Amino acid sequence: METVTTPPTASFSDWVLHVDLDQFIAAVEIARHPELKGKPVVVGGQGDPTQRAVVATASYEAREFGVHSGMPLRTAAKRCPEAVFLPSDPPAYEAVSERVMAALRELPVVVEVMGWDEAFLGVSADDPESFAAEVQRAVRDETGLSCSVGIGDNKARAKIATGFAKPAGIYRLTSENWVPVMAHRPPDALWGIGGRTTKKLAELGITTVGELAAADPEQLAARFGPTMGPYFRILAHGAGDREVTATPYVARSRSRETTFQENLTDLAEIERKVRELARRVAEDVLAEGRPAARVGVKVRFAPFITQTRSVTLEHRTSDAAELERAALTVLNRFELGRPVRLLGVRADFDRA
Numbered sequence: 001m002e003t004v005t006t007p008p009t010a011s012f013s014d015w016v017l018h019v020d021l022d023q024f025i026a027a028v029e030i031a032r033h034p035e036l037k038g039k040p041v042v043v044g045g046q047g048d049p050t051q052r053a054v055v056a057t058a059s060y061e062a063r064e065f066g067v068h069s070g071m072p073l074r075t076a077a078k079r080c081p082e083a084v085f086l087p088s089d090p091p092a093y094e095a096v097s098e099r100v101m102a103a104l105r106e107l108p109v110v111v112e113v114m115g116w117d118e119a120f121l122g123v124s125a126d127d128p129e130s131f132a133a134e135v136q137r138a139v140r141d142e143t144g145l146s147c148s149v150g151i152g153d154n155k156a157r158a159k160i161a162t163g164f165a166k167p168a169g170i171y172r173l174t175s176e177n178w179v180p181v182m183a184h185r186p187p188d189a190l191w192g193i194g195g196r197t198t199k200k201l202a203e204l205g206i207t208t209v210g211e212l213a214a215a216d217p218e219q220l221a222a223r224f225g226p227t228m229g230p231y232f233r234i235l236a237h238g239a240g241d242r243e244v245t246a247t248p249y250v251a252r253s254r255s256r257e258t259t260f261q262e263n264l265t266d267l268a269e270i271e272r273k274v275r276e277l278a279r280r281v282a283e284d285v286l287a288e289g290r291p292a293a294r295v296g297v298k299v300r301f302a303p304f305i306t307q308t309r310s311v312t313l314e315h316r317t318s319d320a321a322e323l324e325r326a327a328l329t330v331l332n333r334f335e336l337g338r339p340v341r342l343l344g345v346r347a348d349f350d351r352a
Contacts, residue, residue, distance in 0.1 A: 015128045016244060017109075017121040018150040018158035019135060021100065022167045024117035025057040027145050028096050029086050040083040042067055042076050045259070047087035049077035052259040052341060056088045060167060072304060096143055103142040107135065110244045120155055122244030132170045156240025159191045178238040183210030190235045197232070200224070212236035250349075254284035255296075257344030263302050264340040271328060277345040278327040282320035285347050291316035292347035295326040299334050300342035309333045316350065323347060 021027065025043050030036050040062035045053020055076050058067040065080035076083065097116040104111045110122035125131040132149040139147045150161030151172040160182075161173035173181060182189065187209060188198040204223060206212050213236035220229030256277045264270050274297065285292050296310035309330045317323065327345045 015123045015125060015131075016152050016155050016158040016242060017123050017128065017132060017135065018152070018155070018162045019104065019119050019121060019139070020148050020150070020162045020166070021097075021117040021139070022146045022148055023057060023059055024097075024145070025088070025093055026059040026062075028093055029089075030059065031096075031144055032092070033086075036084055040065065040067070040080050041086065042073070042080070042083045043086045043088055044073055044076075045088065047085045049073040049085050052261055054259070058083075096145070099143055100139055100145070100147075103138045104135065107138060110246045112244045112246060113248070120158065120244045128172065129170055136168070136170075152240075154238075154240035154242045155244070156191050156235065157238055160189070163189075173238075175238060179210070182238065183208060183213070185209050187212050187232070187236070191240075192235050193232060197224075201232075209236050251288065253346050253348045254281055254288060254292075255344060255346035256280045256284070257298060257342060259300075259342045260340070264343075267336060270336060270340055270343065271331065273343050274327050274331050274345060275324055277343060278324040279320055281327075281345050281347050282318070282323045285318050285323065286320075288349070290349050291318045292323060293350045294348035295323055295330060296346040296348065297327055297330040297334075298342070298344035298346070299331075299336075299340055302339040302341050304341075305338075306342075307334060310346075310348075 026041050029041060029043055038061065041059040042055055042062050044056040045051060051073070053073050055067060055069050055071045055073060057069055058076070062076070062080050062083050067076045067080050067083065073085065077085070093116055101111060101113055101119060104119060104121065112120040114120065121135070123131055128151045132151060135149055136147055139145055146168040148162050148165040148168060149170045150158045150165055151170065152158030152161050153174040157173045157178065161171045164173070165171035185208065186198055187193045187201050187206065188195055189209060200223065201207070201212060204219065206215055212233060215233055217230045217233055220233055223229060224232060258273065258277065264273065292313065293316050294310055294312050296308055298306065298308045300306045311326055311330050313326060
């Protein structure tokens with residue numbers, strides 16, 4: 001009788017690999033427009049730097065001029081006048097991403113998709129560097145794109161290792177080299193700690209990963225809360241989850257936003273735009289087939305000050321009217337005395 005085997009769905013393998021596609025969106029565009037190779041390319045909005053929109057991604061050549069994701073296109077144009085600006089094309093990026101993930105699943109690994117341009121792999125291999133090179137070849141052969149691969153003994157270390165591997169390299173970060181590689185670096189070198197937390201840690205005299213690893217847990221708990229404070233210390237020791245699970249990537253939220261070419265100052269107009277965005281988000285939530293658990297609103301005031309607020313819903317819902325009411329409730333939490341250049345509405349799902 002023939003035995004049928006199925007790929008494993010979870011792995012506590014010898015190694016965790018983090019695969020990150022290099023400058024993904026820009027790379028897809030350059031693959032579509034080979035004449036742009038080697039040139040500074042900026043993708044975002046409608047591709048018009050005279051309009052209000054932000055950078056979705058920039059090629060490495062553009063990054064050398066200080067262009068980065070989230071920057072206004074107009075600022076990017078000032079920093080890199082010779083850049084080629086292209087409109088964002090999400091369906092094209094999603095199609096390429098699906099090809100990449102399909103190629104990874106052909107390998108003897110467990111693939112946990114984290115988004116368009118990254119995935120964790122659970123790998124059993126005597127030589128993880130050689131296997132990482134095989135991963136790079138598989139992605140390149142399928143799509144022509146390059147990727148960086150971080151090798152770790154857990155997800156956190158593999159994710160951080162990818163940063164040292166970029167671009168198109170391979171880097172191993174484990175418990176064996178964690179201290180010499182990471183101890184002298186600032187806390188925001190850790191996966192899960194951002195710039196704001198790093199500034200707050202500095203106020204406590206903690207300016208490196210090593211100092212955070214040796215910090216008093218009670219002091220951290222007093223400053224950041226009984227859960228997050230000690231957790232930051234755990235991150236500094238390089239601890240992390242080792243399980244790689246082959247569950248399909250599931251969106252955590254659906255959002256819509258609009259950048260206005262002229263600032264909004266009329267409250268009624270601002271409310272009308274939020275209603276419109278909320279209805280579009282409601283359509284996305286309904287199509288997702290999962291009710292929303294939380295609604296958030298983003299407001300970007302002129303010249304470029306961004307604030308977000310959110311509310312947890314009493315009952316999970318996909319109802320457009322309820323999501324619209326929740327968005328307006330959140331909007332009322334802002335001080336709307338300044339001109340508004342961007343509005344966004346987001347619906348979060350329960351994390352399964």
